[in-house]
Structure formats: structure tokens, C-alpha cells
Amino acid sequence: MAVPRHVAIIPDGNRRWAKNPLKYKEAYDLGGQNLIDIVTYFFDAGVDYVSFYAFSLKNFSRGDTEKKLVTNLMRNYLPKMKALIKQKNLRVIFAGKIELFPKDLYDEFTKLENQTSSGKKTIIPLIAYSGKDDRNQAAKKWVGAGMKGDVDDYLYASKAPGIDLLIRTGNVSRTSGYLPAHSEQAELYFLEKFWPDFLVEDAKQALTEYNARERRFGK
Numbered sequence: 001m002a003v004p005r006h007v008a009i010i011p012d013g014n015r016r017w018a019k020n021p022l023k024y025k026e027a028y029d030l031g032g033q034n035l036i037d038i039v040t041y042f043f044d045a046g047v048d049y050v051s052f053y054a055f056s057l058k059n060f061s062r063g064d065t066e067k068k069l070v071t072n073l074m075r076n077y078l079p080k081m082k083a084l085i086k087q088k089n090l091r092v093i094f095a096g097k098i099e100l101f102p103k104d105l106y107d108e109f110t111k112l113e114n115q116t117s118s119g120k121k122t123i124i125p126l127i128a129y130s131g132k133d134d135r136n137q138a139a140k141k142w143v144g145a146g147m148k149g150d151v152d153d154y155l156y157a158s159k160a161p162g163i164d165l166l167i168r169t170g171n172v173s174r175t176s177g178y179l180p181a182h183s184e185q186a187e188l189y190f191l192e193k194f195w196p197d198f199l200v201e202d203a204k205q206a207l208t209e210y211n212a213r214e215r216r217f218g219k
Contacts, residue, residue, distance in 0.1 A: 004207070004210055005048050006051070006163045007047050007167065009050070009168075010166070011035060014028055028073050031196050034196060036080050036084060038200065040088075048122065050122075051163070054126060055127050056126070056128075057133055058130065071101060085112070089120045091120075093113065095126045096127040096129030109127070126179070130177050134155055135155075155181055160182060166186040169193050169197075170191075170193075189209055189210070
């Protein structure tokens with residue numbers, strides 16, 4: 001079985017799974033654990049890069065209650081993520097405006113990036129990310145650098161290869177500006193399941209489906 005080099009995940013449907021705002025915490029807790037399990041599975045399967053949407057820039061337009069819930073979830077799951085990073089010798093690249101988060105999280109994010117720069121495989125959380133912002137900030141940096149190289153060299157995830165397989169749960173068939181420069185040739189895999197119901201067996205099925213497709217790359 002061929003293994004994609006870069007798998008991307010849009011873990012959608014936590015709030016719709018909960019149905020009730022009072023159950024948002026339960027949904028996000030379950031979704032957070034699923035994320036650890038699924039990311040672990042993909043690295044064990046031989047994938048070199050795993051990226052995932054953790055919190056989009058548009059999510060900042062939601063109420064303070066949900067933003068607080070998500071930031072607290074990040075704090076709670078950082079120890080588990082750090083354990084995974086250490087176990088798998090991962091490099092961490094945060095894509096997005098991480099400076100918008102509370103200082104304690106921002107400091108943790110930057111520390112992880114600095115401390116894991118020599119990791120053998122790479123995990124890329126998209127946090128406070130949007131494709132439009134990514135392009136705009138890359139263009140500004142490119143101009144500021146005297147237009148040296150290519151604009152794509154200044155993207156948040158410029159060191160990552162193109163996405164081979166993009167998985168989205170939640171019965172939504174769009175990419176929502178997910179690393180647009182990386183997803184041009186991505187195989188898209190959409191599921192009706194909400195993210196809290198997405199398990200390792202579903203990830204295995206996604207790889208099976210990926211292998212059943214013929215990738216032509218425009219030929």
C-alpha cells in the first residue's frame with residue numbers, strides 16, 4: 001500500500017455532534033483525544049507530514065465562551081501532544097497568527113517550534129489560520145525581503161510538501177482555504193461523520209480509498 005507523504009485533516013463537526021452548547025466541552029474533549037489517536041496512527045503508518053485545522057482565523061468571530069473553551073482545551077492537550085512529539089521525534093510548525101492567543105500559549109508554541117527543529121517527521125497545527133491571510137502575509141514578507149525567491153517561500157508552512165490526502169469530516173464538501181498553495185493536487189476525502197465519531201478504523205479506510213484512486217496530476 002502506498003503511503004501519502006502529507007495527510008491533512010479538517011476535524012469538522014464538534015459543535016453539531018454536541019447539538020447543545022452545554023455539551024461543547026464534551027465534544028471538544030472527545031475530538032481532542034481522537035486527534036491524538038489519528039495523528040499517531042498516520043505517523044505509525046509511515047506518513048511524514050500531518051497537518052490539521054486546530055482553530056481557524058474565522059473562529060475568532062465566535063463568542064468569548066467558545067474561544068475560552070478551545071484555548072483551555074489546547075492547554076489541557078499540550079502535555080499529550082508534547083509526549084507524542086517526543087515519542088515520534090516530530091518537528092512542529094505552527095501555521096497561523098499564533099500571536100493572537102494568550103501569552104502562555106504563544107510562548108509554548110514558539111518554544112515547541114524552536115526545540116523540535118531537528119525532528120524527523122513534521123506535525124503542522126493550523127491555528128488562527130486562513131488561506132487568505134497566509135497569502136497576504138507571505139506577499140508582504142516577500143516584498144520586504146526584496147522579492148527574493150518565490151512568494152511561496154514565505155508561507156507559514158513553506159517547508160511542507162504538497163498535500164496528498166485531505167480528510168474532512170462533518171458532511172461538508174469544501175476545503176475552507178486549507179493551505180491553498182499545498183492542496184492543489186490533494187485527493188479529497190469527505191465524510192458525513194462528525195469528528196468525535198471519527199476513529200482509527202476510519203483513518204485506515206481513508207488510506208485504502210487513497211490507494212484506490214489514480215493520481216494523474218493533470219496528465
